[in-house]
Amino acid sequence: MPSTEGHYLRRVLVTGGAGYIGSHVVFALQRTQRYKVVSIDNYHNSYPKALSRLEEIARSGLRADATETEKQSTVIDAYECDLTNPADVRAVFEKYGKGGIWGVVHIAAWKAVGESSEIPLTYYHNNVTATIYLLQIMSEFDCTRLVYSSSATVYGTPPLVPIPETTRLKADSPYGQSKVVCEAVIQDLMHSEPKRWRAISLRYFNPAGAHPSGLIGEDPRGRPGNLLPLLAQMAIGRIKESTLQVFGNDYPTPDGTCVRDYLHVLDLAAGHLLALDALAPDSTTFDNCPTPARYKAYNLGRGQGFSVLQILEAMRTTTGFDYKYNIIGRRRGDVPDLTADPTLAEKELGFRAKADLTTMCRDLWNWQTRNPNGYSSD
Ligand SMILES: NC(=O)c1ccc[n+]([C@@H]2O[C@H](COP(=O)([O-])OP(=O)(O)OC[C@H]3O[C@@H](n4cnc5c(N)ncnc54)[C@H](O)[C@@H]3O)[C@@H](O)[C@H]2O)c1
Numbered sequence: 001m002p003s004t005e006g007h008y009l010r011r012v013l014v015t016g017g018a019g020y021i022g023s024h025v026v027f028a029l030q031r032t033q034r035y036k037v038v039s040i041d042n043y044h045n046s047y048p049k050a051l052s053r054l055e056e057i058a059r060s061g062l063r064a065d066a067t068e069t070e071k072q073s074t075v076i077d078a079y080e081c082d083l084t085n086p087a088d089v090r091a092v093f094e095k096y097g098k099g100g101i102w103g104v105v106h107i108a109a110w111k112a113v114g115e116s117s118e119i120p121l122t123y124y125h126n127n128v129t130a131t132i133y134l135l136q137i138m139s140e141f142d143c144t145r146l147v148y149s150s151s152a153t154v155y156g157t158p159p160l161v162p163i164p165e166t167t168r169l170k171a172d173s174p175y176g177q178s179k180v181v182c183e184a185v186i187q188d189l190m191h192s193e194p195k196r197w198r199a200i201s202l203r204y205f206n207p208a209g210a211h212p213s214g215l216i217g218e219d220p221r222g223r224p225g226n227l228l229p230l231l232a233q234m235a236i237g238r239i240k241e242s243t244l245q246v247f248g249n250d251y252p253t254p255d256g257t258c259v260r261d262y263l264h265v266l267d268l269a270a271g272h273l274l275a276l277d278a279l280a281p282d283s284t285t286f287d288n289c290p291t292p293a294r295y296k297a298y299n300l301g302r303g304q305g306f307s308v309l310q311i312l313e314a315m316r317t318t319t320g321f322d323y324k325y326n327i328i329g330r331r332r333g334d335v336p337d338l339t340a341d342p343t344l345a346e347k348e349l350g351f352r353a354k355a356d357l358t359t360m361c362r363d364l365w366n367w368q369t370r371n372p373n374g375y376s377s378d
Pocket residue numbers: 015016017018019020021022040041042043044045046047081082083084107108109110111126130149150151152204205206207220226
């Protein structure tokens with residue numbers, strides 16, 4: 001989009017911009033002062049307040065002599081819109097016209113593994129149908145650069161750990177399968193029009209932590225499905241329990257509990273900037289594609305796994321809370337070890353997740369103590 005000084009901001013649409021990962025991706029985009037963010041979110045699992053906090057963070061990062069363009073980059077064009085409603089999504093694209101949106105970071109989805117087995121059709125509709133609508137509308141408006149939020153769950157129970165991207169995709173839940181299907185749909189589209197489209201799927205491992213300001217963080221509606229926010233809410237007293245139910249301690253891992261690869265959400269967000277750069281016309285990232293289609297998938301992880309009990313101990317140290325735990329039976333769909341092989345993303349995108357577990361716990365706890373009830377705290 002042109003500014004009054006003739007500089008250009010790349011207009012990027014972020015779906016799910018108010019959510020946990022989306023808000024940190026929006027932060028990373030705004031910090032560069034090179035992007036103009038458009039957010040689509042229906043706030044099913046998030047709060048619009050995240051976007052006003054993001055504008056606050058972006059404004060506080062402006063120099064006193066900031067240009068008009070830099071000032072424009074702090075304002076988010078936010079639309080309350082459901083991606084399963086194509087007329088509403090098309091109306092957003094119409095506001096900017098053909099070619100008006102440089103690229104899309106498609107983050108919005110439902111993500112609860114257990115729930116997805118109970119209501120699979122709803123999950124496929126929200127995650128897959130919505131993605132197909134979005135791709136159709138992007139095509140209509142000549143918006144042909146996409147970064148897609150995939151997940152380590154696409155690997156199901158992987159035969160080899162750390163997990164390389166060449167692993168055959170075979171998810172164990174409707175949620176995971178919705179990601180496998182979306183990746184396939186995107187890849188097929190890239191094959192059908194290789195000169196027109198470019199896309200990158202980012203397979204996230206376990207994002208954790210929050211922006212160090214404590215202004216944005218993870219605040220799911222209802223009980224957190226992920227371990228770290230659950231422990232943080234227990235420690236702050238939002239969840240009035242002190243005993244963690246641990247699902248199984250007889251897995252083939254060092255202490256028998258499940259192992260996951262945690263990375264700081266800001267490291268993860270930085271990976272999206274690298275992916276967007278790789279979609280630019282002058283990028284060489286796709287030069288070594290085996291086919292003419294310009295499509296790649298990358299693991300975003302640290303390559304270091306931590307067990308449930310190790311996470312519990314790390315949070316005990318950070319919060320000082322006296323957690324108890326209780327071993328109960330294995331949970332359907334749980335996988336012993338999801339640890340990434342992150343070498344491809346490092347080699348081709350220059351991605352490296354630097355922050356360690358202590359930093360992730362510290363930043364999570366900072367967010368939780370400043371916002372005991374999340375975005376509804378004040
Ligand atoms: N958090 C994780 O551990 C994790 C791990 C791997 C992959 N992922 C993927 O990352 C993405 C973001 O996850 P998150 O943790 O930030 O979740 P989140 O629930 O905090 O964010 C998702 C956002 O998308 C919005 N949304 C969902 N459906 C929508 C729809 N139909 N229309 C408009 N908005 C909609 C929600 O309101 C929310 O703001 C998801 O695609 C998820 O599958 C997350």
